[in-house]
Amino acid sequence: MTDLTDKKDALIATAKRCFDLRLQTNAGGNLSVLADTGDRIVIKPSGVGFNECTRDNLQIVHLDGTIEPSAFKPSKDLDFHLDLYRIRDDIRAIVHCHSPWATGYASAGLEIPCLTVQTIEKIGRMPLIPLSAEGGPQTEVDISPVFRDPTIRAAVLANHGTIGVGPNLQKAQYLAEIIEETAHIAFVRDTLMAAHGKTMADLPTYGTAADARAGTAGS
Numbered sequence: 001m002t003d004l005t006d007k008k009d010a011l012i013a014t015a016k017r018c019f020d021l022r023l024q025t026n027a028g029g030n031l032s033v034l035a036d037t038g039d040r041i042v043i044k045p046s047g048v049g050f051n052e053c054t055r056d057n058l059q060i061v062h063l064d065g066t067i068e069p070s071a072f073k074p075s076k077d078l079d080f081h082l083d084l085y086r087i088r089d090d091i092r093a094i095v096h097c098h099s100p101w102a103t104g105y106a107s108a109g110l111e112i113p114c115l116t117v118q119t120i121e122k123i124g125r126m127p128l129i130p131l132s133a134e135g136g137p138q139t140e141v142d143i144s145p146v147f148r149d150p151t152i153r154a155a156v157l158a159n160h161g162t163i164g165v166g167p168n169l170q171k172a173q174y175l176a177e178i179i180e181e182t183a184h185i186a187f188v189r190d191t192l193m194a195a196h197g198k199t200m201a202d203l204p205t206y207g208t209a210a211d212a213r214a215g216t217a218g219s
C-alpha cells in the first residue's frame, strides 16, 4: 500500500473513534494528516461526517493550497490546517472537533484549566482562542499565532470547538479526548465547589511529578 492509502486508512479509523466517542457528530469538524513526503495532506472534506469517511471521499491537498481533483468541497477550515503544517515541523496530524463540554467552556469565555495530573504534565495549557475580529469563526489569522509557541499542542475555539495536534493521528486524537475529558472534570469540580461554598483558596496547590521529586510542588 502506498503512504497516502495508509494515511487515509489511519484517518478513517481515527474519525470513527472520534465519532464513536461522541466527540463529533453530524458532518462538522475535520481532521487531517501530513504525507511522509511532507508536501501534501489527507483531509476530510466539507459535508462528510466523521463516520462516513472513505478512501474515495477524502481529499489530497498540497501545502501550497492546490486541491487534487475531487467531487467534494474543501473544508472551511482547510486554510488553518495547511498553515499549522507550514509553521510547525512537529505537527503531522490535526484533529479538530466540536466536542460539547470543551466547546461549552470556550463559549462561556473560559479557558479550560489543566487541573489533572495528566494535563499538568502532558499539556500545560490549552489556550482559548476568541472568535475572529469580525465575530466569525476562527481562521489561520487567529489560530496560527497561538500555535507558533512550540509548547502548545491543544487549543479551544470560542463558540466553535477544539484543536489537537501531534506527530500522528493517534496522538492528535488522544489530545481531542483529553481536552473534552478535562472540560467535563472541570465542570464537575466547579459545580461541586459552588454547591459546597468552596473557593480556589480551599484547594491544595499541586505541581508536576518533577516538582514533587524536587520537593517544590506547589511552591
Ligand SMILES: [Zn+2]
Binding pocket: 028, 029, 030, 077, 096, 097, 098, 160, 161
Ligand atoms: Zn469547526
